[in-house]
Amino acid sequence: MKAKQRLAILCGKMAGMASRLAGGGGTTLPGWVAQAIHPSLVSYLVSRIPQGVTLVTGTNGKTTTSRLLATILSDVHFIPIYNRAGSNLMRGIATALVSQAHLDGHFRQPNQIVGLFEVDEATLPRAIRETQPKVVVATNLFRDQLDRYGELDSLAQSWSQAFKELPQGATLVLNGDDPLLAHLGHRISIPIIYYGLETEGMGTLEHAADSIRCPTCGNDFQYSAIFYGHLGHYCCRVCGTARPLPQVRAFHLCRHGIQGYTMELGLPGGGMVVELGLPGLYNVYNAAAAAAAAAALGIPHHHIQNGLKKATAAFGRLETLSVQGRRICLILAKNPVGFNEALRIVDSDKEARHLLLVLNDRIADGRDVSWIWDVDFETLLPHGASIVVSGLRAEDMAIRLKYAVPEIGLPRVKKNLREALYSTLEATSLGDTIYIIPTYTAMLEVRAALVNMGYVSHPLMEEG
Template sequence: MSKPFILQTILAAAVCKTVRRALRLRGSGGTALPGKAAMTVCKDILAVTSRGMEIIVVTGTNGKTTTCRMLEHALTSSGRECLSNKSGANLLSGVTAEITCNTDWLGRPKTHYAVIECDEGALKQVVPLIRPKVIVVTNLFRDQLDRYGEVMHTLDAIRTGIAKVPESILCLNADCSLTASLADDVPNKVVFYGMNTPVGDQKDVEISDAKYCIRCGREYRYHYHTYAHLGSFYCPNCGYKRQDPSVAVNRILGITTEGSKIEMQLDGKIHPVRVGLPAVYNLYNAAAAICAYRVFGLPEEEILGSIADVRSSFGRMENFTLGDVRIQMILVKNPAGCNQALEYVSGIGSDYNVVLCLNDRTADGHDISWIWDADFEKITQDPHARSILVSGDRAEDMQLRLKYAGAEESRITLEKDNARLLQIMKESTLPVFILPNYTSMLALRKVLSEATGGEAFWKG
């Protein structure tokens, strides 16, 4: 990477800010284009505009955004100024835009700390430029097949990125056999986090993403499962096994729709912790965030206390009140995440209506066959799920999937128009859960925010 001249830096930073301002005046979020524009002036501008910052990067299939929110909240609520790419623009252009717009006129960063969500495929481009102090890898699941190919390809992409920053400390999910294997062939210091306790009834756990040992190919066995292929795995043949995590959820005392009470173990010491977000996967996000915060060198009490009031963000367990109707939106984009959402909704124990939205645009991945791997039976067979609405470009596919999952035709309503969908939800006498995939989430969130007076996300 060549060192840019100071004038080039000043110009690139100015271009970045001007393009963003112009896009916002036109009412667009402008998340990637300002970065692209800045990079045409100075290719590695990000290396300059992030210089001197202390940065945590979060990557992995599921939980990136929530883990970032937890870290960011801990930093800001303890009085530290912190930058983060809240808009979800997590490719090189988006990260460049976020960091470069946050500089003074000379291109020097205005905040010392940053929490950056990074796409798995973009990690190798982003981390050599921003040289993060800590990299968190949340987990690896099958996701957007037609964008990255198999999950092993994604793992390789992450490994390539990590190898470029040997000084970064890794926080890895000990319970994910794929993620944990990253520790094997990189020189980086590694700290593990995980769950020391089984979740669910442990019967008929179906594993589709990482069934076989990454080293020798033999089928894994488990001391216990948490969800999908996550748990205390071991290989009976070569001995590859889950490492003892230094940050772990030791016991789950209770999970409700408002959050969870857990015992968190930090280097053998037990701490009672309240997590302000429901569902098991958020316990993994909490463990990841706590692990990263400690490794980052900040007092653990700060994040242990603040994690109770992290609320949902941007489609992840986000709550809306539409008239008198309580609506909770849960982004789903792959079978593992979707199953967790279905498990959560069907475990509520009182009546509700549910909306399933499926698009197949570029950001979603054009292949929607994953819906056949998700357990929609959990809601079609739940007597509390009163009516099921299907929406999105591929609503018919979802409808078909539900029929195969045993839903009677009378229970399913197909509505592709978001305005009419909003009206149906408004008239609901029950709480509504919306499970959209990415682009349908963006569209629905927009109409819901407008109807409930919420703000556009880039203002948040």
């Protein structure tokens, strides 16, 4: 091993220690430092992982799908090396590898470790080049942060190019209910596992739906079922483009409110009943994605079943905390499709009366907040709920609600998050549930505030 590689790993580890001493999370700095010293360090380190690497990308569901797959892999006694939620650029992946590697570039128990990285949509092509993955999972493509990613079509184009560079023997796992992803699949010659839902959908498209036109001929798709966003059972009456039949399919869904689902999962070579402790239809997709990826990795079915059963919600995606005899349910929502699903989860609790919406416009949230006008508040906002809005763009959320449902009266605007939390808690009684829907950086702030205010004794750090 070259001295430069050793130096890169050493400096990366030192940067991580320094960052943690300074109170930071050390989730990207080590990788950044190590890559600055040795730009191809990621390629070098992943070549030391005989079980290979799985990449998970997509607009929504990256983190949860990765976590579900991680629990499945752990059930087989694999040790997944994964990047922290949100650190899904190359430096986050490099950080995960550097922190697990020995100084000589070897890993402990090399035959048991697997690389499992969630990857930012725009970083996917580079991640494919540098990690030569065995499996790539793409969950969906929704409009998200146009200020950061540009338009959906150009992103899809760059993925299409990147998929062509996948190594021999790689498998692509695609959400077949997403017409844009299925279209990418049509044009590639490597093995593909499609997954999808077989259940009743909604009657109408959400306002947030994109990609509702056939990518082949440009005519409108006909949907026989719509699950959320533009995901569903579609076909084009003009050119015949249609949803591919999924090899992995979720059906017989039985929803247990915010407790999650019981469902059947059909996989190549057999089916199984799965208990999933995560609510929201998007988590059914995430479970199907994780199961499909596990199948692509050749993992036996009973491990898939166990893993899904054991899984808990990923970092802040959907988290329940107990605060002063009240239950706080935290649901991350960073784009209109995700927000609609979050509102549906709240709506599935008929007792839901306390809502706190926190809207930030930092870079990680997307600086443009106009997407809130595509959320279907008009139909999805629970009736009679008392609503507090907070965050850097609290007023934007407040007018959105004012124009959505004029009858419910103005929401309380508490720009300061602590005040917002106080105000929300004040209005509750023992045993009530408070639903908090924050954007990404707002979610981090809510967690920090709950700790600082003494409501939660232990620091809410991400597990793993």
